[in-house]
Amino acid sequence: xxxxxxxxxxxxxxxxxxxxxxxxxxxxxxxxxxxxxxxxxxxxxxxxxxxxxxxxxxxxxxxxxxxxxxxxxxxxxxxxxxxxxxxxxxxxxxxxxxxxxxxxxxxxxxxxxxxxxxxxxxxxxxxxxxxxxxxxxxxxxxxxxxxxxxxxxxxxxxxxxxxxxxxxxxxxxxxxxxxxxxxxxxx
Amino acid sequence: xxxxxxxxxxxxxxxxxxxxxxxxxxxxxxxxxxxxxxxxxxxxxxxxxxxxxxxxxxxxxxxxxxxxxxxxxxxxxxxxxxxxxxxxxxxxxxxxxxxxxxxxxxxxxxxxxxxxxxxxxxxxxxxxxxxxxxxxxxxxxxxxxxxxxxxxxxxxxxxxxxxxxxxxxxxxxxxxxxxxxxxxxxxxxxxxxxxxxxxxxxxxxxxxxxxxxxxxxxxxxxxxxxxxxxxxxxxxxxxxxxxxxxxxxxxxxxxxxxxxxxxxxxxxxxxxxxxxxxxxxxxxxxxxxxxxxxxxxxxxxxxxxxxxxxxxxxxxxxxxxxxxxxxxxxxxxxxxxxxxxxxxxxxx
Numbered sequence: 001x002x003x004x005x006x007x008x009x010x011x012x013x014x015x016x017x018x019x020x021x022x023x024x025x026x027x028x029x030x031x032x033x034x035x036x037x038x039x040x041x042x043x044x045x046x047x048x049x050x051x052x053x054x055x056x057x058x059x060x061x062x063x064x065x066x067x068x069x070x071x072x073x074x075x076x077x078x079x080x081x082x083x084x085x086x087x088x089x090x091x092x093x094x095x096x097x098x099x100x101x102x103x104x105x106x107x108x109x110x111x112x113x114x115x116x117x118x119x120x121x122x123x124x125x126x127x128x129x130x131x132x133x134x135x136x137x138x139x140x141x142x143x144x145x146x147x148x149x150x151x152x153x154x155x156x157x158x159x160x161x162x163x164x165x166x167x168x169x170x171x172x173x174x175x176x177x178x179x180x181x182x183x184x185x186x187x
Numbered sequence: 188x189x190x191x192x193x194x195x196x197x198x199x200x201x202x203x204x205x206x207x208x209x210x211x212x213x214x215x216x217x218x219x220x221x222x223x224x225x226x227x228x229x230x231x232x233x234x235x236x237x238x239x240x241x242x243x244x245x246x247x248x249x250x251x252x253x254x255x256x257x258x259x260x261x262x263x264x265x266x267x268x269x270x271x272x273x274x275x276x277x278x279x280x281x282x283x284x285x286x287x288x289x290x291x292x293x294x295x296x297x298x299x300x301x302x303x304x305x306x307x308x309x310x311x312x313x314x315x316x317x318x319x320x321x322x323x324x325x326x327x328x329x330x331x332x333x334x335x336x337x338x339x340x341x342x343x344x345x346x347x348x349x350x351x352x353x354x355x356x357x358x359x360x361x362x363x364x365x366x367x368x369x370x371x372x373x374x375x376x377x378x379x380x381x382x383x384x385x386x387x388x389x390x391x392x393x394x395x396x397x398x399x400x401x402x403x404x405x406x407x408x409x410x411x412x413x414x415x416x417x418x419x420x421x422x423x424x425x426x427x428x429x430x431x432x433x434x435x436x437x438x439x440x441x442x443x444x445x446x447x448x449x450x451x452x453x454x455x456x457x458x459x460x461x462x463x464x465x466x467x468x469x470x471x472x473x474x475x476x477x478x479x480x481x482x483x484x485x486x487x488x489x490x491x492x493x494x495x496x497x498x499x500x501x502x503x504x505x506x507x508x509x510x511x512x513x514x515x516x517x518x519x520x521x522x523x524x525x526x527x528x529x530x531x532x533x534x535x
Contacts, residue, residue, distance in 0.1 A: 047364065054375060058195055061379060066530065068379045126378075130386045138245045 024051060027074045027125060030097055033149045041142045048135070050126040054078075054118035063115045067104030069128030073097065076122025082114045093119065102153060105129050199374035206372040226347045230354035234362065235393040236400055241359055255359045259352065273423065280421045291453035296323070380527065387523040392516045398484040403430040405483075406443075406475050413467035414447070419460050421450055429471070435511050436499050440475070444468040488519060 025042040028034040034045060051074075054060055060071060063083055071078075073096055080091040080100060091114055094100060104110040105127070136143035217224045237258055244254035296319060303318045358365075366385070373381045407430020414422040429443035444465075451457050451464045490498070495515065502514025 047367075050367070050370065050378075052375060052378065055195060055198070058375060060375070065379070066383070068383055128379075128382060130382075138242050138251075140246060 023074075024049065024125060027072065027097075031072055031099060032153060033070075033099070033102070033127075033146055036145045036149060037142060041139070041145075044139070044142070045127075045135075048127075048131045050128075052124055052126055054122045054124065056118060056120055058118050060116040060118065060124065061101070061112050063112055065112045067101055067107070067110040067112045069104050069126055069131070070099055070102040071116070071124040071126050072099040074123045074125055076124075077119040078122055078124070079117050079119050080114050081117060102150060105132055105150060106154070199376060202372060202374040206369070206374075209369060209372055225343060226350040226354060229347055229351045230358055232396055232400070233351060233355040234358040235396045237355065237359060238362075238393070239397075252360050255356055259356060276423050277427075280424045283420070287454065291450075294453055380531065384524055384527050387527075388520040391519040391523055395484070395488055395516050395519060398488075399434055402475065402479050402483050403433050405479050406430050406433045406440075406471055409471040409474060410443070410447075410467065413471055414464065417460060417463040417467060419447075419451065419464055419467075420454070420457060421447075425450070429468070433475070435508060436515060437496070438503075438511065440468075440472040444472075488515060490515070490518060490522065494518070 024046040025039075028042055028045055028049070029037070034042065037045065054076070060078065061067065063081075073094055075096060078094045078098075078100070080094060081088050082091055083089075100116060101112070104112070106129075132143065132146065135146065217227060237255075240258050241251065241254045244257060245251050249257065299322065300319045307314050366389075370378070370382060370385065407426045410429040411422050411426030414425060419425075425447040428446050429440075432443035433439040435442065447464055447468060448461070451461050488495070495518075498514045498518040499511050502510030502512075502517075504510070506513070
């Protein structure tokens with residue numbers, strides 16, 4: 001099938017705008033933080049968030065930068081790296097629909113614990129703390145929905161971290177036991 | 188093959204150039220065209236003042252545009268109702284002042300002339316200074332300036348009255364989109380820092396403007412009530428003048444008291460009120476200094492008092508009264524920028 005690339009003079013600018021807004025709203029809807037929002041709330045949020053394009057190897061933020069908000073990947077891949085004494089370590093590679101940096105939404109004076117760099121040309125949606133505060137002031141019900149989902153995410157991350165630390169401690173103290181029985185999370 | 192880092196730098200540079208032109212273009216338009224800048228400035232002040240009300244209404248479930256429309260309707264009704272009443276009262280006071288002004292003026296000139304002759308007799312060295320004729324000359328020139336520029340000023344005031352409400356409506360409703368459009372021009376590497384600084388500056392300036400306006404209204408009310416209590420004339424006009432001049436830091440309170448003290452001094456029927464009027468202005472300014480300013484303004488302007496004085500003096504030196512007015516918000520904004528630079532250089 002032939003792909004259509006209309007000349008920019010022939011494109012319906014208003015329709016295009018509506019379509020792009022719809023895409024942002026759909027992307028947001030698929031994210032755990034915003035999945036409980038209604039259509040009108042998603043439309044409102046789409047007008048608040050910032051869609052940014054990053055080229056290959058372009059940093060989104062650097063380790064120890066002051067963090068202001070979270071990013072949701074709508075296209076491309078983002079590498080999360082940390083600098084250690086032994087050099088730079090690749091922590092993970094995040095793909096479409098993943099999100100990162102959400103702690104900055106609630107942590108005052110947050111410093112980024114890792115760097116985020118685009119591996120390929122990526123499109124991300126940025127959602128920042130001042131905007132969350134404004135939502136809480138202007139639409140508290142919507143803000144509570146986002147905060148509730150955010151606390152669920154942070155809680156789950158904490159649970160996972162606790163689980164891993166306990167597992168590591170047990171493995172360190174009782175190497176034989178840890179091999180026998182896999183660990184259950186303390187909840 | 189082109190180096191990706193160089194490409195990135197070029198892209199960022201292009202974005203910075205676009206951002207610079209967008210900001211510089213707006214600013215130039217603002218400075219070159221006073222007919223446009225005055226209503227825009229007034230609209231920004233009005234937006235700052237009304238924004239919390241719109242937010243409060245929006246919190247109760249009103250859509251933003253409807254909340255703003257409701258606020259404007261209420262304001263319009265209040266403006267018409269109280270405006271008519273205020274206009275009547277002010278007109279009576281103004282007419283009385285206008286009728287008595289020539290008499291007051293003649294009396295003032297006589298006092299100055301007597302004073303001048305006395306001093307010239309005592310100290311012949313000042314014979315070359317002709318105070319009365321200089322004052323009359325200055326008065327004539329000022330009068331001519333008003334006659335020449337009067338229609339223009341009236342036109343500007345009328346333009347402002349017509350432009351400010353719809354512009355404020357747009358800024359209240361679409362302010363976020365306008366700010367967002369500017370922020371989209373910022374290169375990726377500076378985006379979060381720029382966002383943070385822009386946010387802090389907007390918050391600091393709007394807090395300051397709001398606090399100063401509240402302070403002006405409170406001082407105006409205190410002076411009006413005080414003058415009413417001692418049965419002084421021109422209470423509303425003098426209260427309004429005291430409130431408006433109080434917006435100017437340091438010099439404002441003194442400037443606001445001058446018309447009141449003059450009006451009382453020169454009116455033979457009210458000379459006995461001079462001390463009471465002086466006390467009213469004194470108490471109002473004292474209350475402003477020890478209660479209103481620390482509670483409303485100082486909490487929001489986190490600058491050292493000495494620095495405040497220096498900043499206002501510099502503003503006055505370069506841009507006169509306007510410089511005094513805008514010096515504190517600009518200093519607050521600069522402080523935010525410097526704090527962010529300090530944090531990013533030394534703390535991280």
